Amino acid sequence: AQSVTQLDSQVPVFEEAPVELRCNYSSSVSVYLFWYVQYPNQGLQLLLKYLSGSTLVESINGFEAEFNKSQTSFHLRKPSVHISDTAEYFCAVSLNNDYKLSFGAGTTVTVRA
Amino acid sequence: EAQVTQNPRYLITVTGKKLTVTCSQNMNHEYMSWYRQDPGLGLRQIYYSMNVEVTDKGDVPEGYKVSRKEKRNFPLILESPSPNQTSLYFCASSWQATDTQYFGPGTRLTVL
Numbered sequence: 318a319q320s321v322t323q324l325d326s327q328v329p330v331f332e333e334a335p336v337e338l339r340c341n342y343s344s345s346v347s348v349y350l351f352w353y354v355q356y357p358n359q360g361l362q363l364l365l366k367y368l369s370g371s372t373l374v375e376s377i378n379g380f381e382a383e384f385n386k387s388q389t390s391f392h393l394r395k396p397s398v399h400i401s402d403t404a405e406y407f408c409a410v411s412l413n414n415d416y417k418l419s420f421g422a423g424t425t426v427t428v429r430a
Numbered sequence: 431e432a433q434v435t436q437n438p439r440y441l442i443t444v445t446g447k448k449l450t451v452t453c454s455q456n457m458n459h460e461y462m463s464w465y466r467q468d469p470g471l472g473l474r475q476i477y478y479s480m481n482v483e484v485t486d487k488g489d490v491p492e493g494y495k496v497s498r499k500e501k502r503n504f505p506l507i508l509e510s511p512s513p514n515q516t517s518l519y520f521c522a523s524s525w526q527a528t529d530t531q532y533f534g535p536g537t538r539l540t541v542l
Contacts, residue, residue: 321472323472326470349528353531359535360434360520360533360534360535360536361473361520361522361531361533362533363530363531366530368528407472407473409473411527411528415527416461416478416480416486416527417475417478417488417489417527418463418475418478418527418531419475419489420465420472420473420474420475421472422470422471422472423472
């Protein structure tokens with residue numbers, strides 16, 4: 318089974334500063350990659366995903382993630398965060414011939430004014 | 431409105447008392463899944479279903495059962511709950527496993 322490692326459990330950041338959330342996975346076969354966000358007391362929502370094609374994917378609210386096959390990583394970045402970005406972020410991986418979805422342990426981002 | 435609903439949202443029960451958490455989606459999705467969320471562990475998949483009458487184990491299926499008799503419903507059954515099943519449970523649905531998953535609001539279960 319594939320495993321997903323989110324290297325930071327907590328990331329405090331000041332408003333308008335950049336943020337990077339790191340995600341590495343272990344798989345030797347092709348994968349599909351996702352970032353989900355969970356706002357306080359809510360379910361998860363898809364932020365962005367990589368299935369194929371361009372290795373850089375973007376979300377509508379300014380986040381982007383880059384798939385790096387050689388480093389088996391899918392780090393999430395935002396150049397300037399807002400207070401409303403305070404949430405828990407989950408990286409997830411699915412093998413392209415499997416029905417399972419594996420999540421990382423999550424990274425809590427706290428944005429301070 | 432497209433949504434995934436779960437009931438109940440909160441449940442406190444005692445060890446060994448059978449319970450069912452219902453999950454229903456109105457998007458005609460084929461794929462449905464159950465997860466549990468625990469601090470420091472993220473979400474772990476319990477069971478998933480590719481279509482009606484087709485289910486399979488996720489990473490942590492022990493102590494749980496599921497059924498998929500209709501496309502829209504995917505109940506999670508705990509035949510004999512134990513305290514280590516105290517957790518936050520999420521149901522999700524999508525067209526396929528690799529598509530965007532739509533999550534329900536969660537069910538917070540406490541087993542005493």
